[in-house]
Amino acid sequence: MLKKTKLRYNEYFNMQGVFDELYQQSLNGNNFYKLIEIIGSKQNIRLAYKNLRGNSGSRTKGTDGLTIEDIGSLTEDELIERVRNSLDDYRPQAVRRVYIPKPGSDKMRPLGIPTIWDRLIQQCILQVLEPICEPKFHNHSYGFRPNRSTHHAVSRMVTLINFGKAYYCVDVDIKGFFDNVNHGKLMKQIWSLGIRDKRLLSIISKLLKSEIEGEGIPTKGTPQGGILSPLLSSIVLNELDWWVSDQWETYTPHRANNYSFRKNSRNYKSCNMKAGYIVRYADDFKIMCQSYTDAQRYYHATVDFLDKRLGLQISPEKSKVTNLKKNSSDFLGFKIKAVKKGSARHGYIAKTELSDKAKHKVMNNVRQAIIKVQWYTTPESAIHYNSVIRGIQNYYQIATNVYNNLDRINYSLLRTQYNRLNRVTKTVRFKDTDEAFRKSRKGLTPNKKLFQVRGVTLIPLTDVHHRPPMNFSQDICNYTAKGREKIHAKQRAVTTADLMAIQMYFPKDESMEFRSNALSRYVAQYGKCYVTGEELTPSKAMAIRIKPKDKGGTDSYSNIVIVSEAMKQFLTATLYRCKLNEESKEKLNLLRKARKLKSIE
Helix, strand or coil: CCHHHHHHHHHHCCCHHHHHHHHHHHHCCCCECCHHHHHCCHHHHHHHHHHHHCCHHHHCCCCCCCCHHHHHCCEHHHHHHHHHHHHHCCCCCCEEEEEEECCCCCCEEEEEECCHHHHHHHHHHHHHHHHHHHHHCCCCECCCCCCCCHHHHHHHHHHHHHCCCCCEEEEEEECCHHHCCEHHHHHHHHHHCCECCHHHHHHHHHHHCCCECCCECCCECCCECECCHHHHHHHHHHHHHHHHHHHCCCCCCCCCCHHHHHHCHHHHHHHCCCCEEEEEECCEEEEEECCHHHHHHHHHHHHHHHHHCCCCCECHHHCEEEECCCCCEEECCEEEEEEECCCCCCCEEEEEEECHHHHHHHHHHHHHHHHHHHHHCCHHHHHHHHHHHHHHHHHHCCCCCHHHHHHHHHHHCHHHHHHHHCCCCEEEEHHHCCHHHHHHCCCCCCCCEEEEECCEECCCCCCCCCCCCCCCCCCCCCCCHHHHHCCCCCCCCCCHHHHHHHHHHCCCCCEHHHHHHHHHHHHHCCCECCCCCCECCHHHEEEEECCCHHHCCCCCHHHEEEEEHHHHHHCCCCCCCCCCCHHHHHHHHHHHHHCCCCCCC
C-alpha cells in the first residue's frame, strides 16, 4: 500500500494526532502503560479494517476459512464489539501453515497464515506500536519500516563505498532467523522500549505461541505471514543495530564530538576501536569497514553477539569477510563490487549488477509470463506480461550494469519468445504503436520490432535506463508535521473535520464494507456531488449504490457514489424533465438506468 494512502487513512479516522503524540512521548523516553485503550478505540479499529482491506493478503483464508469479505458484511458496531471482546480475553486461533518456494533455491519457506480476525487484532496493535518503536530504531535499518525500501539500503551501501572508502564488507547470514527468535528475549526487548502495558504484553505473548495447524505450539520464532511479525523481527535486531553503531558510528567520547573524533586519524589509531557502519534490511545486513583488520574483528564479535545476546546462529558457509576490490558481495538481489575509476573521489567506485540468483529469478519470471501469453492470447495476459517486465525494470534499474544484465537475459530468451509468440501475436514497429505507448517508453528506435497481442504492445525487457539510487532522507517521518510535508505533494482536498463529520451521517445499519468504501468515494470526489459537481457539506452528502442491493448491487467501491440529498430524490422521482446540464443529466440517467427507471430529458 502506498505511504500517502496509509497516511490519508490516519486522517480519515482522526488517528494521526494520537500517533504523533505516541511518537513524541517515545522520543522523550516515556513509558507506556495504557495502550490497550488506544488499541481498542473505535477509531483505531475502523482504521485497522481500512488498512487490512487494502492488503491483498486479506483475501487469503486462515484455518477458519474466512476472508475480509466475511467480516466486512458485519455492521460497524458488530465488528467493533467483536474486536473489543477478543482483546478482553484474547485467545488466538490456530495458524494455517503453507509453504512457498524459496527464491534461488529448491527449498521451501514456511509461512504462517493467521485467521482474518487475528490479523485484524494484529493490525490494531501494529498501528499503535509503530509510532512508539520508530524513534527507537536505528537510522540505517530499512526493512519493514514506513517510507523505507530496499533501494535505500543498497544506496547506503553504495555511498559508503564511494565516499567512505569502506571496501571491506562483513557478510553474516543468520540461520533461520524468523524460526529461531527467542520469545523470552523478545518480550524483554519490547519492555525495554517502554511498552509496559501488561495486558498488551500478554496478548503479544499469546500471539507468539499461537498453535500452528499440524505442528503444535511453537517454543520460539515469529511466524512469517503474520502482520505483527515484521515489527517484532525489527525489535529483535534493533539491539544488534545499536551495538554495532555504538562501536564507532554513534560513539561519542568525552570532551569531543563524534565527527571531529572520527576525522582525526590519530585518535582512531590510538583508541583500538573498530571502525564500521551497519546497513540492515530485515535479517539481511552488512557491516562496512575501511580495513581488513576491523572487518575481521567485527565478524567474530558479531557472531559472538548474535549467539550470546540474541540466541541466534549463523551459516558459516554463507558468512565471511569480503574484499570488495577483489570480490563482489550480494545484497537484496544486487551484486556489488568496488572497481577502479580515475575520476572517482578515492579512486574506486561501486559497480552494481543483478546477482546470479536474481538473474535466474528474472529469467524464470519472464519465461512464465511468455508462456501465459501463448496459452491465453488475451489483452489480460499481455497486460500481465507488461506488469512483470515493469516490475523487473523498476526494481533493478538502480544497478549500474542493468542494461547489459537484462540484455543478456533477453538474448537467452529470444528462441523462447519466437517459438511461443510468433504464431499468436503480430509484429509492429515502435513508430506504429499507439501514442500512449510511445510516450511511456523512451530509448526505442522508430523501427524497433515489437510483439503485439490484441492491440496490447509487449514491453521489451531491454527498454530500461539506469537510475542512480537515492539515500533515504532522515527528515521524512509519518509522525511529525515536518516529516509529512515531504510525503504530501498537494494540499489536502478534504479537511479532517469533514472526514469525521461525514461518517456520522452514513447509515449505522450498513455493512462495514459499505461505510469504508463510501468514505473513500467521498474523498475521491473531493466532497462534491457525483451528478452536479457541487461541493457538499457532510450533512447534505448521501452515499448510494449505483446498482441497488435489491437488484444485485454490492458494497464494492466501484458501486458507490456520493450525491446530494436533492439528487437522491431525483433517482426515484417519476419525472421526465429537470434543469441540469447535459453532463449532469448523463450521470443521473446512469443511476436511474441501474434502477430501471425512465431517463430524464
